[in-house]
Amino acid sequence: MACFMTVGARGNWGFVLSLRGGKLAGLVLVGVAVAVATVLFQTLTENRILTPAVMGFDALYVALQTGLVFVLGGHGAAALDPRLRFAGEALVLAVVALGIFRFLFDGRRGFHLVVLAGLVFGILCRGLANLLQRILDPNAFSVLQSLMFSRFNVMDTSLLPVAAGAILAAGVLAWRLAPTLDVLALGRDTAINLGVDHRRMVTLLLLVIAVLVSVSTALVGPVLFFGLLVSNLAYLALGTDRHRYTLPGAALIAVACLAGGQTVLERGLGYDGALSVVIEFTGGIVFILLLLRGTRP
Numbered sequence: 642m643a644c645f646m647t648v649g650a651r652g653n654w655g656f657v658l659s660l661r662g663g664k665l666a667g668l669v670l671v672g673v674a675v676a677v678a679t680v681l682f683q684t685l686t687e688n689r690i691l692t693p694a695v696m697g698f699d700a701l702y703v704a705l706q707t708g709l710v711f712v713l714g715g716h717g718a719a720a721l722d723p724r725l726r727f728a729g730e731a732l733v734l735a736v737v738a739l740g741i742f743r744f745l746f747d748g749r750r751g752f753h754l755v756v757l758a759g760l761v762f763g764i765l766c767r768g769l770a771n772l773l774q775r776i777l778d779p780n781a782f783s784v785l786q787s788l789m790f791s792r793f794n795v796m797d798t799s800l801l802p803v804a805a806g807a808i809l810a811a812g813v814l815a816w817r818l819a820p821t822l823d824v825l826a827l828g829r830d831t832a833i834n835l836g837v838d839h840r841r842m843v844t845l846l847l848l849v850i851a852v853l854v855s856v857s858t859a860l861v862g863p864v865l866f867f868g869l870l871v872s873n874l875a876y877l878a879l880g881t882d883r884h885r886y887t888l889p890g891a892a893l894i895a896v897a898c899l900a901g902g903q904t905v906l907e908r909g910l911g912y913d914g915a916l917s918v919v920i921e922f923t924g925g926i927v928f929i930l931l932l933l934r935g936t937r938p
Contacts, residue, residue, distance in 0.1 A: 642669075642896070645904045663798035668903060670801065671857050671864075672871075672895030674808045677815055678853035679868030680875070680884070680891050681846050684826045689876065690931045692868040693854045696741055697763030702863045704766040705730055707785060711773045715781035727800045727859050731807075734855035739847055800860060807856045811849045812892075818846070819884040826882060866924020871895040873927060 645665055650657045679692045709726070710718045741762065774782060815822075825832045825842060833839050857864070875891035876882070902919060 668899040673892045674853040674857035676891035676895040696759040700763040700766035704770040707770040715784035730859040731855040739851040822884040870924040
């Protein structure tokens, strides 16, 4: 973070620090949200190769952006108040996330159905998005392209206070529930035998995950494999499953990856590259390696 703020800084330090500070705050918020949401989701599913993105949220985000441009047009979508659009996207993503998660985690449905439901939901959203994109005129499609992908280089700093409040509240709640999460990770039957109100706890955690996923996705766009990457790095580096260590550990690793990667791309490569591409490529390799290794839940 210090390198991101100072390396290559010239001229008016007040302007430089304010400009980079807003971008760094966005990177920190996204890193914390994605890391905490992924660790919580892996605890609920009892599997370390799953992330909330498996449930098709990247496809849902693209479908939302496509529908917005289709209804309002390219100029209308670009002129829309970013705070209004952010609130609407976050609300829709949170409602859909909570609905899908709550349906899947009622105690009777297993891991394979979770994966299958995520794939089907993603295919459905992509199909709808592709249908609408074929109807759009070229100018509107060019506007849509700028909205569909992860954008770490340009973040609207006016959205950061609202995002920070939601992420901070969800993160503090997850931290306070860390001892219960350790018990929940032992499995549904064991957790119930040890006195955990499983249904209530799952509902609460699903709400936290939905808030974190929706805010981070609405802020910078979909990041499919980033959570998988930082969560497994945290498990490997810390050598423990206790959530009092894995939650902040994964968050710190996520912030280090985003801030460090953005520093290299901006200062070393002169913006000649996209951090989202590097993240997804690396995370995809980690995902394949975990599958080949046969990671146990």
